[in-house]
Amino acid sequence: MLIDSGSPGAVGTIGITLTINGERREIAVAPWTTLLDLLRERLDLTGTKKGCDHGQCGACTVLVNGTRINSCLALAVMQDGAEITTVEGLASLAAREGKNSLHPIQEAFVEHDAFQCGYCTPGQLCSSVGLMNEGHAKTRDEIREAMSGNLCRCGAYTNIVDAIEDVMQGAGR
Amino acid sequence: MTVQFSPAAGRDRFVGQAISRVDGPAKVTGLAKYAGEFAAPDLAYGVVVSSAIAKGRIKRIDAAAAEAVPGIVKVITHENRPATSQKPEDYQDAVAPPGAPFQALASDRIVYSGQPIALVVGEDFETARYAASLVRVEYETAAPLTDVTAQSGASYDPPMKRAGIKPPPEPWGDAAHAFDTSEIRVNAQYRMADEHHNPMEPHASTVVVEKDGTYTVYDKIQGVSNTHDYIAGAFGLKPEQVRVLNPYLGGGFGSGLRPQYQLFLAMLAAKDLGRSVRVTLTRDQMWSFTYRSEAIQTVALGADPSGKLTALKHDAVQGTSTYEDYQEVIVNWSGVLYDCDNVALTYSLTKLDTPTPGDMRAPGAVTGVFAIETAMDELAHATGQDPVQLRLKNYTEGDQTEDKPFGSKELKEAFRQGAERFGWDKRQPEPRSMRDGRELVGWGMATGIWESMMMQSSARAVLGADGRLEVGNQTGDIGTGTYTILTQIAADTLGLPLDHVTTKLGDTKLAQAPVAGGSWTAASSGTAVMKACRDIAEQAFKLARGMDNSPLANVDFERAVFTGGRIEVAGDPSKGVALTDILKATGTERLEATAEAAPDKDFEEAYNAYTHSAIFAEVKIDEELGVLRCTRVVSAIAAGRILNPKTARSQILGGIVMGIGSALHEESMLDHRIGRFMNHNLGEYHVPVHADIHDIDVIFVDEEDKANPLGVKGLGEIGIVGVAAAISNAVFHATGKRIRHLPITIDKIVAEG
DSSP states (O other), X not given: OEEEOOOTTSSOOEEEEEEXXXXXXXXXXXXXXXXXXXXXXXXXXXXSOOSOSSSSSOTTEEEXXXXXXXXXXXXXXXXXXXXXXXXXXXXXXXXXXXXXXXXXXXXXXXXXXXXXXXXSHHHHHHHHHHHXXXXXXXXXXXXXXXXXTSOOTTOOHHHHHHHHHHHHTTOOO | OOOOOSSSSOOOSSTTSOOOOTTHHHHHXXXXXXXXXXXXXXXXXXXEEEOSSSSEEEEEEEOHHHHTSTTEEEEEETTTOOOOOOOGGGGOOTTOOSBOOOOTTSSSEEOSTTOEEEEEEESSHHHHHHHHTTOEEEEEEOOOOOOHHHHXXXXXXXXXXXXXXXXXXXXXXXXXXXXXXXXXXXXXXXXXXXXXXXXXXXXXXXXXXXXXXOEEEEEOOSBHHHHHHHHHHHTTOOGGGEXXXXXXXXXXXXXXXXXXXXXXXXXXXXXXXXXXXXXXXXTGGGGSSOOBOOEEEEEEEEEOTTOOEEEEEEEEEEEEOSSBOOOOOOSHHHHHHSOOSSEEEEEEEEEOSSOOOOOOSSTTHHHHHHHHHHHHHHHHHHHTOOHHHHHHHTOOSEETTTTEEBSOOOHHHHHHHHHHHHTGGGOOOSTTOOEETTEEEEEEEEEEEXXXXXXXXXXXXXXXXTXXXXXXXXXXXXXXXXXXXXXXXXXXXXXXXXXXXXXXXXXXXXXXXXXXXTTOHHHHHHHHHHHHHHHHHHHHHHHHHTSTTOTTTTOOGGGEEXXXXXXXXXXXXXXXXXXXXXXXHTTOOEEEEEEEEOOOHHHHHHOBOEEEEEEEEEEEEETTTOOEEEEEEEEEEEOBOOSOHHHHHHHHHHHHHHHHHHHHTOOBOEETTTXXXXXXXXXXXXXXXXXXXXXXXXXXXXXXXXXXXXXXXXXXXXXXXXXXXXXXXXXXXXXXXXXOBSSOOHHHHHSOO
C-alpha cells in the first residue's frame, strides 16, 4: 500500500520503503518530513512523542535497526529501507523473542511506577531497549549517564533506573 | 486509622496497597492519547507566529507570501480575526487572577515577547510551519520593563485579591522593635530565578467540527470544565454545543490550569473555517504564556541566644503582568511554621512586560519556604544550634496567622524518622568539616509545608447487570494516579475486584468536578466517588432485601458486608447474594448514582489544615572545580492517609526532582534590554536529567486527619516544598558559603566572597 504523505507546500515526494513494527510500508514522503512527523501525523503512530523537536528531550526516541535515535532529527527520506520499532512495536518485538504479552521493559515500567504523566515514557522505553542492545551500561551510574538524553519532567528517574536494572538482571517478571 | 469503605464492617482491600497504575498498560504501549494526537477527518494544522518584540505595536503585518504557499488555507492576524465575545469577563476562566485576561490577535498591541500575532493554517504541519516563516512583521517598539529588581520600587498591594489566595495576615506584636532589640539577628535577601513549567507534552488543542455543527475539543488542560466554559463564553456557544475531553495530560504542574492561547486559536480557526483544526505549540513557545515569577524576598529573624524566635519579618515583591494581578501565598508560610510573638509579613506586586505568571507546583510555597528555611539555617548557625533542634524549639501546634489549631500535624515525627533514616546524628556541625576524597560533603535540612484543601466535586457511578462498575467525573489525571486511586476507592466501597471497575476522567459529559490542582483531587474526587458508590450499595441492598427468600431479609444495612461482588451478612459469609444476581432477579438493568462531596464546614471552622515534610539532603562538591552533586535526599512526609504507597511515593519523588531543579538548574534568563526569555529551549533551560538524580528516600509518617472521610490531605505539591532550602543549607554546610540566589550553579560556588 502506497501512503502519500501529502505535503502540498513541498517540492514533491520521494518514494521510500520502511519496515515499521514488522510491517513493510511503501510511502511517498516529502523531503522535509521528519521520521517523527511521518509516524505521528501520517501513520497514526502517535505513541512516539514530540517534546521539543530539537533533539533535546528524547521523547521521540525510536529504534532504527535496533539503534536508538531521536526521530525528530531524522528526515524520513533518509531512512529508506530501515527497520523501525516504535513503542507500539515493543510488544511484538518481545513476541519475536517468544514472549506473548508486553516487552519485559514495559512490564518493569508498570511494576516500578517508572512514569507518571506517560508522555516521555515511549521514548524512555525505546531508549532503554537501545541501551540494553548497546550493552555498555552495567551499573546504575552508567545507566543514568546513558539515559540522560531522555528527560522526564514528572521526575520518575529513580524508578526508571530501577526498571531498567530489573530487566538487565533478568529479573523482569 | 480505620476508614471503612464498605458500608458495614467493610475491609479495605485495595486502598492502602501499592497497586500499579490502572492506566499503566495504555501508557507503556503508546495507546494513551494526548490532546494533540486525536485524529479527525480533513484536519487542518495551525502554526503560531510569535512576536519578536516585548512591547509596542504591529505597524504592518504581511501574510501575502505565506498565503501564496500551496496548501495554505488561511492566515489569521489581528486584521482579519473573526469576531468573538466583546465582554472581557467571558475570557475570565475559573482560576483566572483579577484583571483582563490576554486575548490572542485582539489588536495590534504587543504586551510581551512571544505573544501570538498570527495563526497560519495549512493542509499539513510542514507546509503551515514553512509558511509561518514567511509572515513579515514591522513593529513600533517601546522599551520593555521586565526586571523585577528595577521595578520593585513601584510595587503595590493588589487592589483585587485573587480567589483562594490568602493575603498576608495582620501583623502581631511589634516585629520591628523586637528585631532591633533581639540579641541574635539574621537579615538577608533571598532570590530565585524565573522558572517555566515545561511539561514534556507541549500545549496542544485539537478542535473537531462535528457534522451537527457542535465542537469536540481535545485540550491540554488540568480540568475540562475550565476549557468548556471558556470556549462557550468566548465564542458565544451554548454549553451543549461544546464537549471537551482530555483523558491524559502529558504533565501540567500548573501550566494546564488555565485555557491557553493555542486553544483559543484552534477554536477561532475551526469555527471560522468550519473545519477541524489542531494547534500544537513548539517547545520555545512554552515560554510564552505562564511561569513561576521571581519574588525578591527579605527575611529578618530575631532570636534569643537559645534560638527561640523573638521577631520574624518576611517581605516579598513579586512580578506580575501588565494586564493581570497574579497572586500567590509566599510569606504567610513563615507565620504558620513557627511560634513567634512578633511577626510582620508583607506581599506586593510589580508590573512587568511579561505574560501573566501562573501557578507552578506548590506556587508561592516553593518560593517563600526557600527563604524562611534558609534563614532558619542561618539562625541555627548563628546560635550554634542543630537545625532540627532549632525547629523543634520554635515548633507550633497552632496556626498563628489565624489563631486556629491544626487538624493534624505529625511534623515532629517526620523530623524524627527523616533524621534517623538519613543518619543526621552523624553530622559534624561545623561547615567544611565533612569530606569524601576531594569532595566537600554537606548535610542540610529544611521543613516543607502545603495547604491541605478540598473542593466541591461530584462523581457518578454506574453498576451494570454484568457486575461491572464505572465511576468518573470531569477532573483530570495529570500523572498523579487519580485513575488508580479512584478505582481502588470504588472497588473497596462496593467490594468488587479491581478489574471490575473502570474509572473515566477528563470529559465534560461526566459529572462536574474542578480542575486538578492544589493537591485537592484525592480528597475531593475520592470522597465523591466513595459517596456515589455507597449510594449504589444502599440501592443494591434494598433490592436484595426485597428478593424472594432473600438471605438478607431481616438484616440491617449496618450488618451488610460488600465483598467479592456479593452482599454478605457480617459474621456469616454463607448468607449472601451476588450483586449480579440482585440485578437479574429484580429485573434491574443498572444502578446509578451521582454524589457530591464538599468540604466539611465544621472542620474548616475549627481547624487549619496543612501537610508537612522534613527534608534532609546531602551534597558533594568538588572543592577545586565547584561541581556539585545532590547525592542523597530523604523526605519524611506527614500528609494523612496514603491511598496507594506506589503512586504516592512517585508524587513525592517527582516533587523532590523538581525541587533539585529549582535548587541547582532551573533558570529562565530574561534579557531586559529586549524583554525576552533567551534560553527558551530544553538545551539551555536545564531541568534535572537522569545523571543528576541519585538516591531519594521517601517516608510516609502515620497521620490521622478528619477533614474528609478518606483521611487524605493531598500529595501533589508537598514533595517539592523546602527541597531547595535543604540543598542550599547543605551547600553552606559543605562550603561555608551562603548562596541565597537560586539556582546554585558552579559560578556562584567558585565566586570569591
